[in-house]
Amino acid sequence: MLKGRTWIGMLTGLAGAGLMGWALFTAFTAACLESAARVAASGSCSSSPSGWVALAIPGGIVLAVIGMFLGGGFLVFAGLFLAVGLSALIPTWLGLMPDMELFGWLFGGIFFLCGLLPLFLGLAGGRMLARKRELAETLYQTGAKGVGTIVEVTDTGMTINDNPHVKIRMRVDPIDGGPPVERSKTVTVSRVAIPRAGERFPVWYDRADEEKWMFGVDMEDSAPADVKDMFARARAAGGDAADEADDSPVAELERLTGLWKDGALTDAEFADAKAWLLPKIGR
Known part of the structure; x- marks a missing residue:
């Protein structure tokens, strides 16, 4: 079961992805204004995108990033790419981007596929982790x-x-x-x-x-x-x-100290290593 913080992260992130996707959809469909004749014939577009589009795109990205940090994880990451892909694929499929049809299929297709990959990998990883937890619980109990x-x-x-x-x-x-x-x-x-x-x-x-x-x-x-x-x-x-x-922890500590001095280990990693080794040395 997902925790409350994770739900907040998912909802925030997916809302941001949806906002950015809608803004990009509006921007892409407005591109048909470049062809006045087609606009007059189809009536698909009547005005340029308003100023809110310029704010909605970065705003949606910010919300998505916040959602990832709040626990949305791979679902928000995948949703961000899927939203970008669909924002180009849908208007291209509907014929709303006649002058940018090739761009719409290529751009939208690439982002859509890039969104499906982490989605499938994340779901597969989640199922694998769930199976490991189930196995651990079974082994612990029986x-x-x-x-x-x-x-x-x-x-x-x-x-x-x-x-x-x-x-x-x-x-x-x-x-x-x-x-x-x-x-x-x-x-x-x-x-x-x-x-x-x-x-x-x-x-x-x-x-x-x-x-x-x-x-x-x-x-x-x-x-x-x-x-x-x-x-x-x-x-x-x-x-x-x-x-x-009993001298092996001492030798290991000396080795890790050398790595720390050479910059191969961060201060935090070296501190964790010392905390793990010192009880074995007896200090």
Whole structure:
């Protein structure tokens, strides 16, 4: 269910897109005044666009941008492009732009297609996210629980917003004392907090399907008691490994400090990295 702020953003953004589209429609249809003979014959246009058009176009853009920031997201972005495309396609189709017919089809078609692409991608991404949330809820409610130890982290060579996409292979020890199982998946991780072999995390998994599993990285203070218990088990199981490699967080901090000094990390990214590493060092 959409939150109130998101609804406000969507309505504001789509209103802005509609305003700009109507203003462009008015401006395009007024272009037929260039041919007085056709105007007299068809009666399609009788006056030049009024001054409100010059204000409505930028005003609509401003409203659309505000709507995006208020939570309208990809729907407003797509609506903005669709409005521009339709503002040229509709008058061309109705024969209101006889002197600009080729422009109308090309200009309108390009913007309309550019609006459909983010719309379809956004809807597909939303459905994928909804499925992931549903799977996470199912695993949390009915899945087996265990403590996972990272066995191997492999860089896939891909990055998303400068964050690496890696393949993680993990050995999971069930908390019910059953035999360990192995799971693997590719995930995008923060470049300042890349998981390392030997680190341990709470895991929820489907015993029958190797593809259905998840592991917890961060725990919120408001997390349920059983989730906090899983994180506590992972920390307790990782005590010996932390003692054997207690210098690795120090080395990682030194590496990140070098990146920060070289300008590869922003102040905010470096601060987040320190906040994540210092508890492991014991400071």
